Amino acid sequence: MDLDSIAAWRTLELKMKWLGALFLLVLTGTGGADLPPPERSYKILMLLPVGSKSHRNVFMPLVEALADRGHKVDMLTSYDIQHQNPNIREITHGLPHYPRATINMFNDAQTAFGVVLTFKDQLSKMARDIYQVPRVKELYRKRKEYDLIVLNHNYNEFMYPFVHEMLFITIASAGMDPRQSATLGNVLSPAYMPTLFYEANCEHVFGRFANTVTSIAKPFYWRNWEVIPAVQKEINVHFPDLPPLLELERNQSLVLMNSHFSTDLTVPLLPFQVEVGGMHCRPAKPLPEDLRSWIEGAGSAGVIYFSLGSITKGTTLPTKYRNMFIKAFSKLNQRILWKFETDLEGIPENVMIKPWLPQQDILGHPNVKVFISHGGRLSMQESLYHGTPMVTLPLFGDQPINGARVIANGWGLSLNYEDLSVELIISSLEEVTNNATYVENVVKTSRLYKDQLTSPVERAVFWTEYVIRHRGALKLRSPAASLSWVQLLLLDVLALFLLVIILSLIVLHWIFKTVVRAVFGIQYLKKKFE
Ligand SMILES: *[C@@H]1O[C@H](CO)[C@@H](O)[C@H](O)[C@H]1NC(C)=O
Numbered sequence: 001m002d003l004d005s006i007a008a009w010r011t012l013e014l015k016m017k018w019l020g021a022l023f024l025l026v027l028t029g030t031g032g033a034d035l036p037p038p039e040r041s042y043k044i045l046m047l048l049p050v051g052s053k054s055h056r057n058v059f060m061p062l063v064e065a066l067a068d069r070g071h072k073v074d075m076l077t078s079y080d081i082q083h084q085n086p087n088i089r090e091i092t093h094g095l096p097h098y099p100r101a102t103i104n105m106f107n108d109a110q111t112a113f114g115v116v117l118t119f120k121d122q123l124s125k126m127a128r129d130i131y132q133v134p135r136v137k138e139l140y141r142k143r144k145e146y147d148l149i150v151l152n153h154n155y156n157e158f159m160y161p162f163v164h165e166m167l168f169i170t171i172a173s174a175g176m177d178p179r180q181s182a183t184l185g186n187v188l189s190p191a192y193m194p195t196l197f198y199e200a201n202c203e204h205v206f207g208r209f210a211n212t213v214t215s216i217a218k219p220f221y222w223r224n225w226e227v228i229p230a231v232q233k234e235i236n237v238h239f240p241d242l243p244p245l246l247e248l249e250r251n252q253s254l255v256l257m258n259s260h261f262s263t264d265l266t267v268p269l270l271p272f273q274v275e276v277g278g279m280h281c282r283p284a285k286p287l288p289e290d291l292r293s294w295i296e297g298a299g300s301a302g303v304i305y306f307s308l309g310s311i312t313k314g315t316t317l318p319t320k321y322r323n324m325f326i327k328a329f330s331k332l333n334q335r336i337l338w339k340f341e342t343d344l345e346g347i348p349e350n351v352m353i354k355p356w357l358p359q360q361d362i363l364g365h366p367n368v369k370v371f372i373s374h375g376g377r378l379s380m381q382e383s384l385y386h387g388t389p390m391v392t393l394p395l396f397g398d399q400p401i402n403g404a405r406v407i408a409n410g411w412g413l414s415l416n417y418e419d420l421s422v423e424l425i426i427s428s429l430e431e432v433t434n435n436a437t438y439v440e441n442v443v444k445t446s447r448l449y450k451d452q453l454t455s456p457v458e459r460a461v462f463w464t465e466y467v468i469r470h471r472g473a474l475k476l477r478s479p480a481a482s483l484s485w486v487q488l489l490l491l492d493v494l495a496l497f498l499l500v501i502i503l504s505l506i507v508l509h510w511i512f513k514t515v516v517r518a519v520f521g522i523q524y525l526k527k528k529f530e
């Protein structure tokens with residue numbers, strides 16, 4: 001596929017999507033497709049008191065689709081955003097313990113270990129304080145009025161008191177979490193499955209060794225050693241009679257995972273693990289006039305889109321790096337669209353700066369050739385969906401792993417901040433814009449991703465309602481979930497085997513001795529009487 005035909009494909013795809021969406025709208029009156037009509041209006045409580053804006057963005061398409069189907073959704077969040085839809089009510093807890101949106105990721109929590117320690121601190125403070133917030137208390141008191149609770153899987157263990165004796169499902173906003181999967185009875189082999197935030201080279205025995213050790217050590221550290229015990233201690237103060245948090249966790253009916261095999265690792269899944277990756281991805285809408293004419297005015301050189309996401313503000317980008325980018329951009333033929341929160345001095349002619357940009361509409365424009373991002377999961381999914389190659393600048397969390405995936409899949413390049421230079425920025429951007437393999441790979445993935453029988457949102461809605469319809473859908477659960485790890489790894493069976501072998505050896509030994517004694521004994525006696 002050459003570049004022109006790819007651009008043509010993307011334009012066509014765009015038009016087709018719009019026609020399709022319009023057709024559906026006319027046909028059904030709503031955005032929904034072939035879902036069975038809801039049996040009644042459900043009351044659903046969404047809990048995502050901790051998590052960045054991107055966690056919230058993973059939830060919102062489902063929330064909106066449920067609301068469109070007439071269900072009432074109450075959301076407990078950490079952001080003060082009010083929704084227009086009358087079926088959605090957002091409740092903010094107002095606690096300041098999770099200042100992820102304001103901290104400067106270039107200064108703080110650079111090391112993985114530092115991140116875990118801040119989590120321990122923040123999550124136990126949340127556990128201590130959240131049940132004292134009047135609005136949360138009220139919600140807790142009324143929780144049994146809800147048909148279902150939907151919980152953010154990542155970092156929200158302190159919310160499990162809410163789900164005691166309740167129907168609940170989780171959303172894994174970072175996709176497959178092998179720790180969660182194992183808890184629910186689907187143990188993925190560390191021979192190929194990386195742990196969250198760490199990926200070793202599994203083709204090499206040392207890589208698999210490291211992977212196996214981290215697969216055991218990290219969950220143990222989080223669940224049994226450091227973080228959850230601290231959270232549990234605080235929870236015990238408020239709820240002395242509840243089962244342990246980790247036991248409540250096991251009672252979840254379903255996991256909606258923000259992943260898809262076309263863009264993530266292909267792994268064995270059980271029926272309760274439903275892939276709904278990229279729910280937030282949608283066809284591009286027409287751009288505002290100023291952006292459209294600017295992007296199209298770039299001609300065949302095209303446009304580079306630069307945004308570091310919602311947590312890492314452009315303004316926290318250290319001046320050293322900022323100046324490198326400005327200098328590099330001034331030497332490029334492309335135009336650059338840069339999401340940056342304030343004005344910048346001395347920016348070259350070919351750079352346009354805006355505090356906010358309609359990311360998906362930009363990525364979907366055929367003249368946008370590269371996306372320079374922080375390598376966050378949602379940005380990566382959007383880039384793949386719209387078929388735009390990437391240059392990622394990972395900083396923390398899952399970003400380094402995502403960067404490694406970008407390289408391994410040939411979706412683009414990934415750069416380390418430590419190595420950054422004007423020359424490296426220029427050569428990387430030139431490589432990704434000039435070498436057609438990147439856009440070819442991304443478009444291939446995009447086509448694979450879009451080739452689905454149902455849309456991710458439809459699947460999420462269907463399974464959410466399914467769990468309510470079937471009162472927890474216990475049949476979805478794996479019998480493995482109720483086994484202890486000793487039982488699951490067959491360690492007791494192994495012990496039994498050993499016992500049988502040892503006993504057999506003892507018996508054999510005894511028989512052998514008796515026979516020998518009998519044979520030689522008789523010979524000995526014979527000798528005596530001859
Ligand atoms: C486990 O979930 C079921 C419904 O799925 C619920 O009826 C039951 O009370 C829950 N058990 C606990 C201990 O929360």
Ligand SMILES: *[C@@H]1O[C@H](CO)[C@@H](O)[C@H](O)[C@H]1NC(C)=O
Nearest residue numbers: 410412431434435436437438
């Ligand atoms: C284009 O990129 C691919 C993948 O990185 C590489 O194998 C290939 O040699 C590059 N082609 C050129 C002409 O540089």
